[in-house]
Amino acid sequence: MDVLVYYLILIILPIMTGGLFLLIATLIINRFFYDLSKPKLEAAKSEIDNFLTNMIFTPFEKSYFKTEIEAFKKTIPFKKKWCKKLVLNEIIFLKSNLKGDVTKTFQFIYEQFNLFEYTLKLIKSHRFYLKCLGMYQLESLGYKRGYLFIVPLLNHKNKSIKSRAFLTLISLRPNKLETLIDFSHQITIAEEINIMDILHQKKTKIPTNLSQWNKSENVSIIKLGIKLMVFYNYTNDNETIIKLLKHNDKSIRYEAIIAVNFLYIHEAETALIEQFKQEDTQNKLEIFNTLSEIGMKDSEEFIAELLENKTAENIKLEAVYCLNKINPNYFDEHFLDNEDVQKMVKHIKTPYI
Amino acid sequence: MLESILNIYAYFVGIFSLTYIICYCILAILSYYAIKRYLNTKNYIPNNVIIKSNYIPGVSVIAPAFNEGATVVYNVKSLLSLTYPKYEVVLVNDGSSDDTLEKLIQEFELIKVDFYYQEKIKTKGKVRGHYKSTNPLYSKLLVVDKENAKSKADASNAGINSSKHPLFVCTDVDCILKNDTIIKLAKPFIEGKKRVIASGAGIRISNSCEVKDGFLVKIHFPKGWYPRFQELEYVRAFLFGRMAWSQINGLLLVSGGLGMFDKEIAVAAGGYWHKSLGEDMDLIIRMRKYMYDNKLSFSIQYIPESLCWTEVPSTKEVLIRQRVRWARGLIQTLYLHKNIFLNPKYGKTAFLIFPYFFLFEFLIPILELVGIIVLILSFFVLDLDYHNFLYLSSTVYLFYLIITFISILLDEIIYKNYANTKEIISLILMAIIEPFCYHPVNVYASLKGYYHFFRQKEQSWGNMQRQGFNTTPKQN
Numbered sequence: 001m002d003v004l005v006y007y008l009i010l011i012i013l014p015i016m017t018g019g020l021f022l023l024i025a026t027l028i029i030n031r032f033f034y035d036l037s038k039p040k041l042e043a044a045k046s047e048i049d050n051f052l053t054n055m056i057f058t059p060f061e062k063s064y065f066k067t068e069i070e071a072f073k074k075t076i077p078f079k080k081k082w083c084k085k086l087v088l089n090e091i092i093f094l095k096s097n098l099k100g101d102v103t104k105t106f107q108f109i110y111e112q113f114n115l116f117e118y119t120l121k122l123i124k125s126h127r128f129y130l131k132c133l134g135m136y137q138l139e140s141l142g143y144k145r146g147y148l149f150i151v152p153l154l155n156h157k158n159k160s161i162k163s164r165a166f167l168t169l170i171s172l173r174p175n176k177l178e179t180l181i182d183f184s185h186q187i188t189i190a191e192e193i194n195i196m197d198i199l200h201q202k203k204t205k206i207p208t209n210l211s212q213w214n215k216s217e218n219v220s221i222i223k224l225g226i227k228l229m230v231f232y233n234y235t236n237d238n239e240t241i242i243k244l245l246k247h248n249d250k251s252i253r254y255e256a257i258i259a260v261n262f263l264y265i266h267e268a269e270t271a272l273i274e275q276f277k278q279e280d281t282q283n284k285l286e287i288f289n290t291l292s293e294i295g296m297k298d299s300e301e302f303i304a305e306l307l308e309n310k311t312a313e314n315i316k317l318e319a320v321y322c323l324n325k326i327n328p329n330y331f332d333e334h335f336l337d338n339e340d341v342q343k344m345v346k347h348i349k350t351p352y353i
Numbered sequence: 354m355l356e357s358i359l360n361i362y363a364y365f366v367g368i369f370s371l372t373y374i375i376c377y378c379i380l381a382i383l384s385y386y387a388i389k390r391y392l393n394t395k396n397y398i399p400n401n402v403i404i405k406s407n408y409i410p411g412v413s414v415i416a417p418a419f420n421e422g423a424t425v426v427y428n429v430k431s432l433l434s435l436t437y438p439k440y441e442v443v444l445v446n447d448g449s450s451d452d453t454l455e456k457l458i459q460e461f462e463l464i465k466v467d468f469y470y471q472e473k474i475k476t477k478g479k480v481r482g483h484y485k486s487t488n489p490l491y492s493k494l495l496v497v498d499k500e501n502a503k504s505k506a507d508a509s510n511a512g513i514n515s516s517k518h519p520l521f522v523c524t525d526v527d528c529i530l531k532n533d534t535i536i537k538l539a540k541p542f543i544e545g546k547k548r549v550i551a552s553g554a555g556i557r558i559s560n561s562c563e564v565k566d567g568f569l570v571k572i573h574f575p576k577g578w579y580p581r582f583q584e585l586e587y588v589r590a591f592l593f594g595r596m597a598w599s600q601i602n603g604l605l606l607v608s609g610g611l612g613m614f615d616k617e618i619a620v621a622a623g624g625y626w627h628k629s630l631g632e633d634m635d636l637i638i639r640m641r642k643y644m645y646d647n648k649l650s651f652s653i654q655y656i657p658e659s660l661c662w663t664e665v666p667s668t669k670e671v672l673i674r675q676r677v678r679w680a681r682g683l684i685q686t687l688y689l690h691k692n693i694f695l696n697p698k699y700g701k702t703a704f705l706i707f708p709y710f711f712l713f714e715f716l717i718p719i720l721e722l723v724g725i726i727v728l729i730l731s732f733f734v735l736d737l738d739y740h741n742f743l744y745l746s747s748t749v750y751l752f753y754l755i756i757t758f759i760s761i762l763l764d765e766i767i768y769k770n771y772a773n774t775k776e777i778i779s780l781i782l783m784a785i786i787e788p789f790c791y792h793p794v795n796v797y798a799s800l801k802g803y804y805h806f807f808r809q810k811e812q813s814w815g816n817m818q819r820q821g822f823n824t825t826p827k828q829n
Contacts (some may be wrong), residue, residue: 031765129394267581
């Protein structure tokens with residue numbers, strides 16, 4: 001005990017006390033300087049905002065823009081890193097919030113402020129998140145010159161870098177989606193969402209080899225291929241989608257069911273009914289959803305049978321929804337003595353639910 | 354004899370304290386990495402991409418309300434204004450004896466509908482009906498009217514049963530959520546490589562904030578003593594403890610005030626237990642158990658951002674009442690799930706998280722009481738070495754201060770939640786006196802909670818007396 005107390009007095013307590021005072025000082029000084037720099041930061045932000053807005057709404061004239069930007073650089077502390085960051089963020093913000101053909105103007109401003117160099121510094125940094133940030137900047141500005149710096153990162157060992165490089169590349173070269181078929185890594189849901197967003201924004205051309213995507217060994221490429229078919233309303237390959245309803249992978253079957261719905265593939269009705277029993281709840285619910293769009297007499301009989309027999313409670317309501325959508329008069333003559341089904345019918349026919 | 358017992362006790366306390374300090378140091382490192390990881394990857398899917406996407410899961414926001422007539426309309430409006438493309442608000446009127454339901458009916462033009470209600474989770478209080486608005490503006494709102502069963506958990510279960518989306522957020526109706534709360538809580542579910550079954554985020558104190566019509570206008574540092582102490586507690590708990598546990602997928606608690614859950618797993622786990630006083634912790638434990646039992650890999654994640662502002666007790670009496678309930682909830686939950694302890698089937702929950710909660714959450718107030726008794730005994734019976742006692746106590750005190758200041762610093766560097774240097778200094782001063790003014794109250798409440806548990810005293814919803822908010826003047 002005495003030894004412990006000895007070390008406490010000699011080493012631990014002084015270190016802790018020192019550390020404590022250091023922490024308190026850091027807390028107060030950090031805040032003090034923040035308060036001090038806040039007005040400067042806000043003023044610069046406001047000036048940058050005004051300048052950029054003026055420039056964007058001024059007809060583009062190269063030499064005039066050059067002179068104005070050079071003059072503006074002198075009015076703000078542009079050499080400071082935080083100021084560069086601020087200008088870049090404002091450019092990205094305006095670019096993402098303005099419609100119309102302003103990409104070239106933004107890219108010109110971006111270059112004149114030497115911000116591409118700043119982005120390249122980020123891309124060449126050793127920190128993964130700075131690399132990702134750099135790529136995000138190129139992606140946001142649609143700055144195609146950055147393409148060459150991204151390609152080597154496609155095979156980076158860090159998954160986040162690889163993923164961001166992949167998305168940036170799609171964004172910068174949206175009309176070269178054909179190459180995706182050779183992609184070996186599993187595309188995550190987050191990447192899928194990002195890709196679909198890029199496609200929505202860029203209004204890209206349909207990949208010429210889209211019908212080959214379903215032959216890929218990469219499950220995520222097949223899923224993305226189905227999503228693209230829906231996105232482009234690609235109805236030349238309906239048979240393939242019907243075949244995919246019986247694919248071994250559950251998530252591919254799920255995408256295929258959704259595709260049948262959106263592409264109105266009526267021929268898939270029988271396949272969907274046959275497949276129903278093998279599916280889990282999520283896919284079953286999606287089948288109901290799809291049958292409610294494309295279903296006819298066969299679906300009507302199939303769902304009526306399901307309701308008569310023992311069916312899991314959690315999907316019954318969806319079944320009633322589906323049947324009602326296929327034939328809105330069906331429940332006027334059927335299941336009148338089934339109290340449970342009648343409750344569900346009331347539920348689905350209530351306009352406010 | 355007495356002396357040797359006290360010696361053994363002294364060694365026990367020494368080892369215990371050392372373990373506690375080491376645990377906290379490890380938690381600090383873990384927390385740092387968790388926050389860093391979050392900040393480095395938080396822009397992976399930008400919010401605007403989520404808002405526009407058709408491929409995101411739907412979310413039901415469930416808010417039980419009991420006698421909230423004074424503020425319920427504003428609170429619901431606030432919930433209805435959240436940003437997310439696919440969500441509904443399920444407000445559960447838990448048998449309020451005031452005009453909560455009437456106000457809702459009147460303001461939101463509600464009518465009773467033939468809702469097909471499936472009791473996927475059994476509830477004690479009978480569901481009397483469902484209400485939907487005839488005004489398309491409020492089409493996202495569903496009001497569930499049920500009998501009171503003296504349990505918030507029961508009301509939440511009725512909400513879950515009535516919800517239609519695969520994810521649900523559980524919150525208190527008086528909580529003010531940040532506009533992008535659902536987006537941020539849903540992100541881990543979208544980005545996660547493992548199946549994410551729950552996510553949570555930081556909660557802050559709204560006592561002195563300016564609120565207009567249920568919307569947070571300006572954040573202010575709490576004015577009262579007790580809310581200020583709780584501010585410290587919340588910053589420490591969320592940025593320090595929860596983030597650290599999140600880093601090793603060891604979260605045992607996602608706050609009742611704000612949490613998002615995978616409905617399928619929550620229902621399979623049996624939902625909230627209506628008799629529980631720590632229903633949030635109980636649900637997470639049962640969800641974890643379910644995943645282990647079915648050999649499914651999972652993850653529970655925390656976000657180091659304050660997304661929810663809630664009113665906390667501003668008087669000692671109300672605070673004690675709340676903490677008594679929390680302490681009773683803790684012991685009740687640990688007792689109920691005692692079969693997890695050191696059971697190889699439950700992996701780190703059995704060998705790391707549960708022992709931690711037992712030793713460092715449950716046992717601490719008891720040890721503190723024993724410590725005081727020993728101290729008094731030593732004063733009268735033995736020759737206590739006051740110097741050593743002082744050095745040891747100072748070490749523990751300094752350690753506590755360092756941990757608290759690191760939490761405040763992290764919060765300050767990342768979010769700048771406080772208005773000026775004065776508020777920071779005020780928080781520092783509060784931290785210095787907290788162990789002497791506030792902590793004893795907490796220990797007392799915890800011990801009282803344990804006592805109530807053993808005495809099996811009747812439990813209730815926990816009626817929190819609200820002060821209301823500073824409202825900004827209405828503009829004409």
